[in-house]
Amino acid sequence: xxxxxxxxxxxxxxxxxxxxxxxxxxxxxxxxxxxxxxxxxxxxxxxxxxxxxxxxxxxxxxxxxxxxxxxxxxxxxxxxxxxxxxxxxxxxxxxxxxxxxxxxxxxxxxxxxxxxxxxxxxxxxxxxxxxxxxxxxxxxxxxxxxxxxxxxxxxxxxxxxxxxxxxxxxxxxxxxxxxxxxxxxxxxxxxxxxxxxxxxxxxxxxxxxxxxxxxxxxxxxxxxxxxxxxxxxxxxxxxxxxxxxxxxxxxxxxxxx
Numbered sequence: 001x002x003x004x005x006x007x008x009x010x011x012x013x014x015x016x017x018x019x020x021x022x023x024x025x026x027x028x029x030x031x032x033x034x035x036x037x038x039x040x041x042x043x044x045x046x047x048x049x050x051x052x053x054x055x056x057x058x059x060x061x062x063x064x065x066x067x068x069x070x071x072x073x074x075x076x077x078x079x080x081x082x083x084x085x086x087x088x089x090x091x092x093x094x095x096x097x098x099x100x101x102x103x104x105x106x107x108x109x110x111x112x113x114x115x116x117x118x119x120x121x122x123x124x125x126x127x128x129x130x131x132x133x134x135x136x137x138x139x140x141x142x143x144x145x146x147x148x149x150x151x152x153x154x155x156x157x158x159x160x161x162x163x164x165x166x167x168x169x170x171x172x173x174x175x176x177x178x179x180x181x182x183x184x185x186x187x188x189x190x191x192x193x194x195x196x197x198x199x200x201x202x203x204x205x206x207x208x209x210x211x212x213x214x215x216x217x218x219x220x221x222x223x224x225x226x227x228x229x230x231x232x233x234x235x236x237x238x239x240x241x242x243x244x245x246x247x248x249x250x251x252x253x254x255x256x257x
Contacts, residue, residue: 006174006182008200013176014241014250016107017202021239021250023057023102024109029254031100035115037092041073044098045084052102060101060108060179067223072099072112079167079208079216079225079233092118095128097235106177110204111251112237123211124232130162131209131234138187138205139240142247146197152189155207165214167233169225172204175239199244206237 009017030051034044049070052059059070067083074082074097075090082097090096099112114128134155141150151172159166172185183195187207210216212231219226227233239250 004182006195006201007176008198009176009202009241010200013107014200014202016105017109017176017239017241018250020102020104020107020109021111021252022109023055023104024100024111024239025251025253027051027100027102028098028111028113031098032115035090035096035098035117037090037118039090040086041075041082041084041088041090041096042086044073045069045071048100055102058103060103060110061099064179072097074099074233074235076232077227077230079210079227080170080235081223081225083221083223090117093121093124094118095120095124095232095234099235099237101179108175108177108179108239109251110175110179110237110239111253112206112235113253114234114236126162127164127209127211127232128234130159130164131207132236134159134187134207134209135205135236135238138207139238139247139249142197142205142240142242144197144199144242144244147192148183148185148194148197149189150191151205152186152194153191156188159207159209165210165212167208167210167214167216169216170206170208172206172237174201174203176202197242199242201242202239202250204237204239206235208233208235
């Protein structure tokens with residue numbers, strides 16, 4: 001259960017989050033060349049675990065509430081929390097979200113990106129591009145005095161205008177030396193509503209955008225969430241800090257603006 005208390009992080013704590021975020025970005029960058037047809041999601045997981053240990057960090061998802069692997073690998077209709085396994089082999093035209101959270105000196109760097117496996121279909125390409133833009137638009141709303149609803153409204157307005165839907169069942173969240181805490185960051189909503197943002201708040205924005213219905217269901221493994229209509233889903237995630245005059249993205253990847 002997430003705490004309802006929003007904790008404002010000190011400059012020292014945000015610096016710790018910055019270090020964790022940097023490592024998370026580097027881990028995704030490291031895994032990207034492996035994303036190609038013929039590679040299993042377990043191979044991605046095992047390389048992520050090896051790399052994380054080599055950098056003297058831990059994989060926060062491993063064992064978290066019983067989660068069995070080190071990263072989440074969500075392919076095609078999987079919305080989030082896909083469990084890596086040896087039988088799931090990436091195919092030409094797939095899309096895959098890789099969600100990583102290295103734990104560095106007790107602090108969590110949480111980020112994800114949806115990758116193309118080979119050449120995407122036009123519909124997959126548009127979905128992924130729109131989802132990435134949804135994240136950018138959500139982050140652009142973040143500044144002291146803004147409301148959580150401003151973030152959700154910006155994402156929802158754009159996604160729906162492009163003919164897609166926003167998942168309601170999962171949200172962004174506060175993150176620090178605790179993996180999931182307040183505030184909850186919904187990716188849909190109404191401007192001017194919700195918690196007011198303050199400098200020192202650190203949280204994720206991680207919109208999950210679906211090709212068809214926004215409805216999802218969780219499979220019998222109690223983790224893997226899929227679109228109810230089995231159409232495609234994409235996600236992008238950054239961890240960010242509210243600053244005195246705006247926002248700092250703590251998980252910014254090389255070459256990303």
